Structure formats: structure tokens, C-alpha cells
Amino acid sequence: MAVKRRPLRTKILLHLGLLPFLIFALFPFYHMTLTSLKSDRELYDRQAVPLLIQQGPTLEHYQKLLWETGFLVWTKNSLLVTLLATTISVIIGTVAAYALARLKFFGVATFGTGIFVTYLVPTSLLFLPLAQVVYWLGLADSKWALVVTYPTFLVPFCTWLLMGYFRTVPKEVEECAMVDGATRLQALTRIVLPIAIPGLVCAVLFAFTLSWNEFIYALTFTSSSEEITAAVGVTSELIRGDIYFWGGLMAGGVLASVPIVLLYVFFLDYYVSGLTAGAVK
Amino acid sequence: MAIGSARVAAPPAALGIRVRELLDRERFLGPAFVSPALLLIGLLVAYPFCMAIYFALSNAFIGRPSQFVGFANFINLWESDAFRQTFQNAFVFTGAAVAFKLVLGITLALLLNQQLWFTRLLRGAVLLPWVIPTALSTLAWWWMFEPLYSVVNWTGTALGVMDPPGPNWLGQKYYAMTAVVTVNVWRGLPFFAITILAGLVSIPKELYEAAEADGAGPISRFWHVTLPLLKPVLAIVVLFSTIFTFSDFNIVYVLTHGGPINSTHLFATLARQIGLESGQIGQGAAVSLYLFPVLVFVVWAQLRFVRKQAY
Numbered sequence: 247m248a249v250k251r252r253p254l255r256t257k258i259l260l261h262l263g264l265l266p267f268l269i270f271a272l273f274p275f276y277h278m279t280l281t282s283l284k285s286d287r288e289l290y291d292r293q294a295v296p297l298l299i300q301q302g303p304t305l306e307h308y309q310k311l312l313w314e315t316g317f318l319v320w321t322k323n324s325l326l327v328t329l330l331a332t333t334i335s336v337i338i339g340t341v342a343a344y345a346l347a348r349l350k351f352f353g354v355a356t357f358g359t360g361i362f363v364t365y366l367v368p369t370s371l372l373f374l375p376l377a378q379v380v381y382w383l384g385l386a387d388s389k390w391a392l393v394v395t396y397p398t399f400l401v402p403f404c405t406w407l408l409m410g411y412f413r414t415v416p417k418e419v420e421e422c423a424m425v426d427g428a429t430r431l432q433a434l435t436r437i438v439l440p441i442a443i444p445g446l447v448c449a450v451l452f453a454f455t456l457s458w459n460e461f462i463y464a465l466t467f468t469s470s471s472e473e474i475t476a477a478v479g480v481t482s483e484l485i486r487g488d489i490y491f492w493g494g495l496m497a498g499g500v501l502a503s504v505p506i507v508l509l510y511v512f513f514l515d516y517y518v519s520g521l522t523a524g525a526v527k
Numbered sequence: 528m529a530i531g532s533a534r535v536a537a538p539p540a541a542l543g544i545r546v547r548e549l550l551d552r553e554r555f556l557g558p559a560f561v562s563p564a565l566l567l568i569g570l571l572v573a574y575p576f577c578m579a580i581y582f583a584l585s586n587a588f589i590g591r592p593s594q595f596v597g598f599a600n601f602i603n604l605w606e607s608d609a610f611r612q613t614f615q616n617a618f619v620f621t622g623a624a625v626a627f628k629l630v631l632g633i634t635l636a637l638l639l640n641q642q643l644w645f646t647r648l649l650r651g652a653v654l655l656p657w658v659i660p661t662a663l664s665t666l667a668w669w670w671m672f673e674p675l676y677s678v679v680n681w682t683g684t685a686l687g688v689m690d691p692p693g694p695n696w697l698g699q700k701y702y703a704m705t706a707v708v709t710v711n712v713w714r715g716l717p718f719f720a721i722t723i724l725a726g727l728v729s730i731p732k733e734l735y736e737a738a739e740a741d742g743a744g745p746i747s748r749f750w751h752v753t754l755p756l757l758k759p760v761l762a763i764v765v766l767f768s769t770i771f772t773f774s775d776f777n778i779v780y781v782l783t784h785g786g787p788i789n790s791t792h793l794f795a796t797l798a799r800q801i802g803l804e805s806g807q808i809g810q811g812a813a814v815s816l817y818l819f820p821v822l823v824f825v826v827w828a829q830l831r832f833v834r835k836q837a838y
Binding site: 257260261264267270271272274275277278281290292296329331332334338339341343344346349350351352353354359360361362363364366367368369370371372373374375376378379387394397398401403405429430447454455458459460462465466471477478481492493495496498499502503507508510511513514517518521522 | 529550551552554555556557558560561563564565568570571572574575576579582585628631635638639641642644647649650651652653654655657658659660661665666668671672673675676678681682689706713716719721722723724725738740767770771773775776777781792794797798799801802808811812815816818819822825826829830
């Protein structure tokens with residue numbers, strides 16, 4: 247296009263058009279953070295302005311959250327489950343994706359379709375019978391139930407995402423290596439994986455995010471305070487009988503989102519590219 | 528590796544044998560590579576799915592042996608008001624949410640596709656609701672809709688568009704549905720916008736130049752160039768979103784628990800309430816299975832129209 251320089255006015259109008267979208271997207275986070283920093287006195291003062299902190303910020307909700315609730319245990323559980331489930335799923339997904347992208351063998355097409363179908367199965371379709379399976383495995387009310395079940399949605403996802411990346415690696419590079427005497431496995435670990443590192447980073451990030459954010463399985467398979475994850479702990483254990491729990495609840499929401507926000511800030515471009523790879527729930 | 532070194536030592540004349548050996552390996556390596564995934568899917572997806580069907584056809588109850596009852600669960604469900612309400616809710620919720628996400632998503636993508644300041648920062652901000660755990664961000668919305676201290680109502684009153692005290696968002700039927708749809712749109716919009724943006728970027732600039740040279744204005748360029756070329760992307764996004772909106776659990780569970788009087792229940796939340804909270808697993812599994820036809824439709828449409836190539 248002949249680069250036409252837009253007049254400044256048009257450009258400002260464009261940004262103004264974006265403003266409602268930005269407010270819509272960000273306001274809940276702003277309000278959540280703000281609430282978590284307000285003293286109870288201001289929070290429940292109906293004359294106060296809810297959009298600002300006027301009586302000084304306070305960390306009392308955070309202190310209570312960390313020292314008087316099980317928040318740290320829940321976060322530890324979340325980290326354990328997420329790290330294990332992510333590792334297992336990325337490994338299983340990598341080998342399966344490589345087989346789908348490169349190898350010819352009996353039933354490969356059927357398997358590929360199977361992975362795709364599983365990838366679309368929503369977790370809310372199977373949580374009841376899975377609860378029964380978890381019980382049979384002796385994992386009822388245990389965080390290990392989550393380590394075992396999370397790969398059911400992470401593996402199809404990783405496989406699907408990585409298959410796309412592996413296909414972009416030219417076949418010839420690998421064939422050259424194998425003509426030079428490398429085995430298939432060596433070709434995979436030394437040639438294909440290093441080239442597909444952006445894909446692997448994407449798979450790890452998305453698997454981490456999906457399992458950190460998972461809710462229905464965690465809510466169904468675990469219940470005691472020592473076993474639940476951060477999302478379940480915050481939504482179910484911080485709500486007390488009276489109405490004055492909002493400060494602590496919002497503090498929990500903010501803190502339990504921190505790991506994801508950190509990853510997001512550092513790897514924003516991977517999130518965008520992974521999302522646009524059509525690889526998303 | 529012994530075989531490897533033997534192969535390296537083999538003279539070039541053995542090329543044919545080497546290729547055959549490779550094929551053999553592939554035939555072995557392929558199944559070996561997919562078997563962990565296959566085992567997992569078989570054990571924890573396919574098997575539970577069969578169990579779901581069995582449960583749905585039985586009178587399974589937590590901690591009690593079950594008997595086959597045929598389609599009794601499905602018939603009972605159709606006779607219950609809660610289920611019929613849920614059935615209706617699911618379509619209203621999905622239809623409204625997907626429509627809003629589509630229209631707003633195209634608008635937002637068109638805006639983001641312009642030359643802007645702080646492009647990366649803007650994209651980051653827009654994508655944020657999609658990354659944060661839904662169960663937690665929905666808590667923020669819950670607080671924003673709290674009847675006494677609702678910041679939405681406070682702002683509305685301050686701007687003069689609402690009469691104080693403003694609507695009781697989560698306590699009244701239609702307002703509650705509006706609230707859950709709003710949160711779902713909020714959460715799903717980034718996926719639409721960013722994916723559609725990727726589609727927009729891939730449209731060749733020359734087409735716009737040609738259309739412009741033919742005298743097409745911005746609106747006609749949108750209808751005759753942008754929209755037709757975006758169709759495949761839009762189809763993928765809408766199909767994906769349909770299945771995951773239809774099966775949504777988190778938002779409704781946290782925001783309304785299905786209330787008031789079942790007016791926001793979806794299949795997933797009702798299945799949990801019937802199957803776990805009142806212990807009728809059979810009945811609950813039957814509710815869950817109503818998600819299945821939607822899944823079948825989406826899979827079929829994806830395989831048939833969107834991805835010409837199987838898998």
C-alpha cells in the first residue's frame with residue numbers, strides 16, 4: 247500500500263474507539279486489586295466512592311489471607327499439580343505429535359482424528375464418571391487425582407499444537423541427518439526439537455495456564471483444605487457467613503493470579519502466537 | 528547404539544536394505560510414540576464416556592448399587608421444570624454470548640489492525656481476561672454485581688442512567704442472565720479478537736488496493752473483501768466458542784450457582800447439582816450427555832467444512 251500517513255485526528259479517534267474495549271477488559275482487575283487494598287471501614291461505607299481509595303491503602307487483607315487461611319497450602323498444591331501435569335503432558339504430547347506429523351504407520355489417521363475429537367471434549371461432559379474412576383484409583387480427595395486427570399485435556403491440546411510446529415520443520419533436514427547415520431530418535435531430539443523450541447515454549451505455557459486455571463475437576467475431585475488448589479480454595483473457603491469477606495476474597499483472587507500474570511508479562515508474544523495457531527480452547 | 532554403528536559401517540550398496548529397515552522402524556516407532564497418549568485417552572476419556580452412557584441409563588446413586596432403567600432418566604428430566612429451564616438457558620446463553628463475541632470481536636480486531644501507538648501493550652491488555660483463571664476473575668464480577676455495593680450501579684447512578692439503587696443483578700431472572708452473558712463475553716472476547724486479527728493480517732494488501740482502485744469505499748471493502756476472506760477463520764472461532772460456551776461451568780457456578788430459581792443454570796452446573804449435591808449420578812450423567820450432540824455437531828462441522836484434511 248502506498249503508505250498514506252493518517253492524519254493525527256483519525257489516529258486519536260481510533261484510540262478513542264478502543265477505549266471502551268480497554269475499560270471493559272481491564273476494569274474488573276482494577277476493581278479487584280483496589281478492593282483488596284481497601285480497609286473494611288472504607289469498603290463498607292456506602293457514602294465512599296468505590297472507584298478510588300480515599301482512606302489510605304492497607305495490606306491487612308493480604309496478611310490475613312497468608313497467615314490465617316490455608317492460602318499458602320492451596321498455592322503449593324496448585325503449583326505441584328500444575329508443574330507435574332504440564333511436564334507429563336508436554337512429554338506425551340511431543341512424542342505423539344511427532345508420530346502424527348512425521349511417521350507413517352497403521353491407524354495414524356484415525357489416531358489423529360481421535361486426538362482432535364478429544365481436544366474438543368469439554369471437561370464438564372465427563373466429570374461425573376471421572377469422579378468414579380478417580381475413586382476406584384484410590385485417589386478420591388487427593389491432589390494426585392488432578393495430576394492424573396489434567397493430562398486428559400492437556401495431552402490432546404499439546405499434541406495438536408506441536409503437530410503444527412513439527413510440520414513446519416523441513417523434512418529434508420531430518421532426512422539429511424538420518425542419511426548421515428542418525429537414528430529417528432536422534433533426529434527428533436537433536437534436529438526437530440531444537441528447531442521447534444518456540445512451539446515447545448508455547449505448549450508449556452498453555453499447558454501451565456490451562457491447568458492452573460482448571461476449576462471443575464479440582465472442585466469435584468478434591469475437597470479437604472489440605473488438597474484443594476488455589477482457585478478452589480479462594481472460591482470456596484474464603485466466603486464466610488457474614489458479608490464482610492470481600493477484601494480477603496479479592497486479595498485471594500489477585501494473589502492466586504500472580505503466577506499466570508508473571509508468565510504472561512514475560513511471554514506475551516508466545517501467548518498471542520499460540521492463540522492464533524488456532525490452538526485454543 | 529549397536530544397530531546405528533553397524534548401519535554407518537554398511538557399504539553404500541546396502542542402501543535398499545537401510546531404507547527398508549527405516550520403514551520397519553517407523554512402523555514400530557509410530558505406535559510406540561502414540562501409545563502413551565492412546566492409553567491415557569482410552570482410560571480416562573473413552574472409558575469414562577462409556578460409563579457416562581451407562582450411568583445415564585441407570586438409577587446410579589452415590590454409594591448404592593445401580594440398576595438399568597433404560598431412558599427413564601431422560602424422560603424424568605424432560606418432565607422437570609428445572610431441566611427444561613436449563614435447556615432453554617443453554618441456548619439463550621450460548622446464542623447471545625457467541626453473537627456478541629463475534630460482533631465485538633470483529634470490531635475490536637478491525638481496530639487493532641490499524642496503525643496504533645503501543646500495539647504490543649494494547650494486545651496484552653486486550654488478551655488479559657482470557658489468561659486469568661476464570662473462577663477468580665468471575666469473583667471480581669460477583670463483587671461488581673453485589674446488590675449493596677455494586678460499582679456498576681454506583682457508576683450508573685452517578686452518570687444518571689440508573690435510578691438508585693439500580694437493578695439487583697444476580698437476584699432477578701433476566702438481569703442474572705444478562706450478567707452471566709456479560710462475563711462470558713468479557714472472558715471470550717480476547718480469543719475472538721486476537722484470532723480474527725490474525726486472519727485480518729493474512730489478507731493480502733493488494734486486494735484492498737484493487738478494490739480501492741475500483742472505487743470501493745471502506746464499507747463495501749469490508750463486505751466484499753474482508754468478510755468473505757475471513758469466513759474460514761470466523762467459522763473456526765464460532766465453532767470452538769460454541770462448544771465451550773455451551774459447556775461453560777465456571778462463570779455460572781461462581782456468579783449465580785444457577786439461580787435465581789434455575790434461571791441461569793447450564794447443563795454443566797445442573798449436572799453437578801443433581802449428580803453430586805443430591806447424589807443422583809445417573810440423572811446427573813444424563814444431563815451432562817446433553818452436551819454430546821453439540822460436541823458431535825461441532826466436530827462434524829470442523830472436519831467437514833473447516834479442515835478438509837482429516838486430523
